[in-house]
Amino acid sequence: MSARVRLGLLQVFAPLIAILVGALVAAGIILALGQNPLEVYAIMVRFSLMRIDSLAAIWFKATPLLFSGLAVALSFRASVWNIGVEGQYYVGAFAAAWVGFSIGGLPAAVHLPLAVLAGAAAGALWAFVPIALKLRRGAHEVITTIMMNYIAGALVLYLLADVFRDPTQAGTPRVRTPLFHDSARMPLLGPLLQRLGLEIPEHSALNWFLVVGVVMCAGAAYVLARSRFGYEVRAVALNPGAAEAAGISLDRVRFVMFMTAGAVAGLVGLSDILGFFGYFDIDFPKGLGFAGISVALLARNHPLGIIPAAWLFGFLDRGAQGVQVFAGVPREVITILQAVIILAIVVAYELLTRYVRVQRKREAERASGGSPIAAVAEGG
Amino acid sequence: MDLLASLVNMALLASAVRLTVPILLTALGAVYTERGGVFNIGLEGTMIMGTFFGAAVTHLVTQAFQGPEASAAAPAIAPVTGMLAAMVAGVLFSSIHAVMAVTFRVDQLISGVALNLLAVGLARFLNILFFGVATQSPGIRGFGPWSIPLLREVPALAPVATGISPMIPIALGLVVLGQWILLRTVFGLRLRAVGENPHAADTLGVNVVRLRYAGVLISGALAGLAGGYLSIEQGRGYLEGMTQGRGFIALAAMIFGNWWPLGALGASALFGYFDALSLRVVYTGVPYQFITVLPHLATILVLAGFVRRATPPAADGIPFTKEEG
Numbered sequence: 170m171s172a173r174v175r176l177g178l179l180q181v182f183a184p185l186i187a188i189l190v191g192a193l194v195a196a197g198i199i200l201a202l203g204q205n206p207l208e209v210y211a212i213m214v215r216f217s218l219m220r221i222d223s224l225a226a227i228w229f230k231a232t233p234l235l236f237s238g239l240a241v242a243l244s245f246r247a248s249v250w251n252i253g254v255e256g257q258y259y260v261g262a263f264a265a266a267w268v269g270f271s272i273g274g275l276p277a278a279v280h281l282p283l284a285v286l287a288g289a290a291a292g293a294l295w296a297f298v299p300i301a302l303k304l305r306r307g308a309h310e311v312i313t314t315i316m317m318n319y320i321a322g323a324l325v326l327y328l329l330a331d332v333f334r335d336p337t338q339a340g341t342p343r344v345r346t347p348l349f350h351d352s353a354r355m356p357l358l359g360p361l362l363q364r365l366g367l368e369i370p371e372h373s374a375l376n377w378f379l380v381v382g383v384v385m386c387a388g389a390a391y392v393l394a395r396s397r398f399g400y401e402v403r404a405v406a407l408n409p410g411a412a413e414a415a416g417i418s419l420d421r422v423r424f425v426m427f428m429t430a431g432a433v434a435g436l437v438g439l440s441d442i443l444g445f446f447g448y449f450d451i452d453f454p455k456g457l458g459f460a461g462i463s464v465a466l467l468a469r470n471h472p473l474g475i476i477p478a479a480w481l482f483g484f485l486d487r488g489a490q491g492v493q494v495f496a497g498v499p500r501e502v503i504t505i506l507q508a509v510i511i512l513a514i515v516v517a518y519e520l521l522t523r524y525v526r527v528q529r530k531r532e533a534e535r536a537s538g539g540s541p542i543a544a545v546a547e548g549g
Numbered sequence: 550m551d552l553l554a555s556l557v558n559m560a561l562l563a564s565a566v567r568l569t570v571p572i573l574l575t576a577l578g579a580v581y582t583e584r585g586g587v588f589n590i591g592l593e594g595t596m597i598m599g600t601f602f603g604a605a606v607t608h609l610v611t612q613a614f615q616g617p618e619a620s621a622a623a624p625a626i627a628p629v630t631g632m633l634a635a636m637v638a639g640v641l642f643s644s645i646h647a648v649m650a651v652t653f654r655v656d657q658l659i660s661g662v663a664l665n666l667l668a669v670g671l672a673r674f675l676n677i678l679f680f681g682v683a684t685q686s687p688g689i690r691g692f693g694p695w696s697i698p699l700l701r702e703v704p705a706l707a708p709v710a711t712g713i714s715p716m717i718p719i720a721l722g723l724v725v726l727g728q729w730i731l732l733r734t735v736f737g738l739r740l741r742a743v744g745e746n747p748h749a750a751d752t753l754g755v756n757v758v759r760l761r762y763a764g765v766l767i768s769g770a771l772a773g774l775a776g777g778y779l780s781i782e783q784g785r786g787y788l789e790g791m792t793q794g795r796g797f798i799a800l801a802a803m804i805f806g807n808w809w810p811l812g813a814l815g816a817s818a819l820f821g822y823f824d825a826l827s828l829r830v831v832y833t834g835v836p837y838q839f840i841t842v843l844p845h846l847a848t849i850l851v852l853a854g855f856v857r858r859a860t861p862p863a864a865d866g867i868p869f870t871k872e873e874g
Contacts, residue, residue, distance in 0.1 A: 198674075250658055298849075308852035309804070311590060311658060315797045316845040327838040462662055499677045504670030511663040512649065519655045 172528060179524070183517040184467060188481070191510035198502050209496045216491030223487055225359075225373040231483030232375075232440040233258075233454070235382030237461025238479050239389060240292075240434035242470040246393070247402055247426035248409070253299060253314025254434040255458025256321030257292040261435025262442055263325050264291035266449035267333065269349030269442075280352035284443060285436065292435020293428050295321060300427040304420050310427075318458070329451060345450030355444040376444030378436075382479075385433065389472035402426060434458065463511050469518060482507065559708035561825055566709065567783065568828075569821030570720045571596070571775040571792075575799035576806065576813040577720075577727055578771030583808060584731060585764025586744035588866035590661035591646045592772045593796025594668030595639045599776020601672045602638035604686045604787035605679050607631030611689060628691050632716075632777045639773015640766050642668065647765040651758055654868035665796075673789065684789035691782040692716070714782045723771070727810035740764055744862035747869040757869050772796065794845065795824075801848040808862060816851070823847045 196206035217223045237254050244251035251257075265288035272280065299317055302308040335347045358375045369375065393399040404412040405422045413419055437457050442449050464482055468474030489503035575592050582589040589595075610627040642664070649660035673683045680686050692715050700710035731737040742750040743760045751757050775795070780787045798820050805819075806812025823844040 202678075252662065302849070302853045306853040308849070308854065312797050312801050313849050313852055315794060316848045319794055319845040320842045323838040323842045327836050331836060331838075459666060463666060466659060466663070499674060499683075501670050501674035501677060501683070505667065505674055508663060508667035508670055511666065512645070512660070515655045515659050515663065516649065516653050519653055 183521050187510050187513035187517050190513040191506045194509045195506040212495050213488035213492050217487040222370045225369050225375045227483040227487045229375045230486050231479040232379045233437045233457045234464050234479035236437040237457050238464030238475040240430040241461045241465035244427050244430040245470045247423045249423045249427050250311045251430050253317045254461050256318035257295045257431050257434035258437035259321040259325045260295045261288040261292035262438030269353035270347040273350050277352040284353045288435040289432040293431040296431020345448045348448050374445040378440035386472045386475050563708045565822040565825035568824040569818050571779045572799045572820050573817035574775035575772045576802040576817050578768035579803040582764045582768035583865050584744045585740045585761045586864040587765050588657040591664030594665035595642050595769050595772040596776040596792045596796045597668040597672050598638045598642045599635035599773035600780040601787050603631045603635035603777030604780040606634035607689045607781050628781050631781050635773045635777025636770045639769040643769025647762045651761045686787035688786045716778050724810045724814045798848050805851045
């Protein structure tokens with residue numbers, strides 16, 4: 170087996186081992202609860218993988234994670250730590266909602282893209298503050314983005330409750346915006362899948378944002394691997410000093426990647442509100458931005474890896490519903506499982522990176538028949 | 550004049566002092582871990598663990614003492630055990646970060662973020678296990694109120710000097726102790742050396758790994774205690790999300806305090822003031838949602854250096870490897 174093949178296999182096995190470690194820890198907790206972990210896992214697999222409505226639900230849950238995972242990964246690739254996807258998607262979703270309910274009489278071909286663009290623009294705007302403060306004033310983006318999350322939550326709450334609350338709901342406990350015009354709604358995937366022979370249930374919320382998310386991940390992978398800008402990003406990640414010496418502007422790469430991340434983050438909530446609810450309300454799904462961090466870590470910040478990682482989290486989420494209903498195991502066990510997977514995966518990748526480094530060193534030694542220093546001296 | 554009166558009054562200041570404590574304790578912990586060269590953004594999650602275990606243990610001990618024979622025996626035993634439990638929980642939880650960041654040398658930021666995710670799930674799960682519901686514990690009683698002997702006689706100072714938590718003087722004492730440890734003790738000097746230049750410290754025979762562990766674990770104890778204070782003294786019970794990002798705000802306070810305990814005290818007092826302001830109705834005509842984010846806005850402004858520039862320890866956040874000197 171060549172070193173290359175072995176390395177490739179290890180790259181695939183590292184996440185599998187991490188998932189196994191997570192499953193073992195969760196099994197311990199399930200045992201402590203007095204249940205049989207094998208039975209619980211069997212219920213989880215049967216419930217989420219053997220039912221067509223579950224398969225659709227998994228992809229629907231994975232859809233926002235494609236965007237939030239990609240948003241986190243894009244910023245992490247440029248070594249800027251965007252922990253603010255959570256806030257960026259709140260404002261993005263609200264901006265898209267505003268376009269959805271306030272503008273009427275547009276054809277869907279104009280209205281829907283306009284709503285999506287509004288979401289992206291608002292997300293990018295929310296990302297602009299922390300990246301500008303970082304590049305101009307040296308403010309640590311991790312803390313400023315987290316603070317921006319709280320501010321986004323307050324702003325959206327204010328806009329929702331005090332400014333744009335649906336007047337027809339006054340006097341009821343429901344706090345939500347007016348309904349969107351139909352022209353701003355994202356069509357469902359169900360009809361197409363049914364024509365292809367898949368028995369997707371009528372109520373499935375699976376919509377075209379899934380396709381948009383997959384295409385965006387693929388597009389990001391292509392740009393990063395093949396374009397000049399992608400080359401610059403990779404150079405900055407590998408060796409910022411050398412990249413700068415070669416004439417690449419670190420600030421420009423970081424700014425562009427962070428703003429792109431913000432724009433992608435602005436789309437996270439759209440599958441739920443434009444594809445499913447049709448309004449923005451106070452119980453709007455939260456935490457998708459933080460879940461995106463887990464997805465990006467699992468995918469090792471590779472845009473194509475985001476797709477299986479998002480699916481895995483969708484699967485765990487759906488499975489958590491199953492074990493809660495059918496085995497009486499609290500779904501929080503699955504949240505712990507997710508966190509342990511993340512901890513295990515970062516250790517696995519770190520050990521892998523170290524292993525690769527040692528292998529390279531050994532190869533260099535073997536090639537020169539002496540110390541690595543001699544190899545460099547002879548090669549130079 | 551009304552606005553000024555509502556911004557500066559004794560009741561508000563008393564509330565500011567109370568709200569300074571959790572930020573201060575965590576910021577003090579952050580000073581230890583970062584002086585040792587380990588960035589620990591998992592302090593928010595560590596605080597969450599402290600809030601849960603502090604409240605849960607206080608509740609259980611209170612119940613154990615509610616037997617027919619022993620009731621008025623010692624009302625302080627429950628909150629004291631609760632605080633200690635919160636510290637132990639903080640140490641155990643941050644030991645995960647120590648293993649990840651110091652032993653396995655993974656990216657410290659990522660490890661901390663993962664810990665924050667873990668803390669949220671774990672607290673929910675444990676709360677279900679202990680109390681049957683996901684988001685809050687039963688109500689508990691904290692320490693009996695305490696007042697400062699001489700100051701309480703002065704009517705104008707009475708709101709600040711009476712009915713205070715004993716944790717307030719303890720926190721202030723820990724600040725002075727911390728300043729002394731970092732400036733004057735062998736441990737403090739070595740810890741700082743390890744954070745500034747671990748390889749030089751290593752050459753001189755200082756055990757870098759052990760000191761970095763110590764820094765992280767102390768930060769865990771203090772953040773756990775901060776969480777215990779929040780749930781036992783401030784909230785009188787655990788409530789999901791009660792830390793409100795104070796772990797992150799504390800990191801900003803530490804930066805603003807230039808990585809020194811006394812500096813962290815000043816910065817935490819500032820954030821405590823904004824926190825108190827956000828809990829009070831201030832008649833400004835600004836919607837309340839924006840008042841609640843005052844501490845978060847202040848944090849951004851402070852970090853952006855509109856107040857002061859700061860210099861971190863030179864090796865802060867960089868994993869230490871012996872071979873690659």
